[in-house]
Amino acid sequence: MAGKRKQIPHDSSSEASTDNPLIRVVAVIPSSNMVAAIISSSKYDIDLSLTHVSTYINNALQRCFVDVRHKLKKHFDSIPTLEEVKQNKHEDVTSQEELNFLCDHYASVQLKERSNKNAINRSHLTYNHKGGSKSFRAHEEEIEAKTEEQLSAIDYFEAVLKNTKNDWDKGAKLKWEEMLSMKTKQLFQMVL
Incomplete structure (x- = not known):
C-alpha cells in the first residue's frame, strides 16, 4: 500500500456479483x-x-x-x-x-479511552515476546522441524523469548531462571 495510488479498472458486468464464487x-x-x-x-x-x-x-x-x-x-x-x-x-x-x-x-472519546486502557494493559507485561508476528504454535512447529524432537516447556520458553541479538528481556530471564530452579528442585526431590 506504500507509494503512489494506482487506478484499478472496474468491470461492472453482470458476472461481477456476490453470487458468483469466482471473483x-x-x-x-x-x-x-x-x-x-x-x-x-x-x-x-x-x-x-x-x-x-x-x-x-x-x-x-x-x-x-x-x-x-x-x-x-x-x-x-x-x-x-x-x-x-x-x-x-x-x-x-x-x-x-x-x-x-x-x-x-x-x-472520539471511545478511541481515546480504549487507547489509554490498552496502554495500561501493555504496561502490565513483565516481558516482551521476541518471536515476531508468528504464533507460538508456528514457532513450536518450526523448532520441532529443525531439532526433530519436542522441546520441554522451559526450552520452548527460552527459544521464543530469548532474543539472539540482545539476549534476555529482564522479566523473561527472571521467569526462566525461576522455572529452572523449580525443575532442579523437582528432580532433586525425585532422587531422594
Whole structure:
C-alpha cells in the first residue's frame, strides 16, 4: 500500500456479483464497521467457496486495512489541531467524507479511552515476546522441524523469548531462571 495510488479498472458486468464464487478482490475501502471489498470478474479464477482461499483473502484485507489505518492515525497524531488535519489530508484519503469520518473517529472519546486502557494493559507485561508476528504454535512447529524432537516447556520458553541479538528481556530471564530452579528442585526431590 506504500507509494503512489494506482487506478484499478472496474468491470461492472453482470458476472461481477456476490453470487458468483469466482471473483477477484481489486480494492479495499475502509468503512465505519468493516472492510468493504470492491469485486469484479477476472481472468484469474479464485474460488471463494474454498475455506482456505476466503480465509487468506480476509486476512490479507485485514492486514492492508490495519496498515492503512495505522498510517492515517500516525498522520492525524502528527498535526496538532483538528482544523489543520482537515486542511492537510493524507494522500490515501480520497474524499472529504472519508476525512471527516477519520477525524471524528480519531478524536472520539471511545478511541481515546480504549487507547489509554490498552496502554495500561501493555504496561502490565513483565516481558516482551521476541518471536515476531508468528504464533507460538508456528514457532513450536518450526523448532520441532529443525531439532526433530519436542522441546520441554522451559526450552520452548527460552527459544521464543530469548532474543539472539540482545539476549534476555529482564522479566523473561527472571521467569526462566525461576522455572529452572523449580525443575532442579523437582528432580532433586525425585532422587531422594
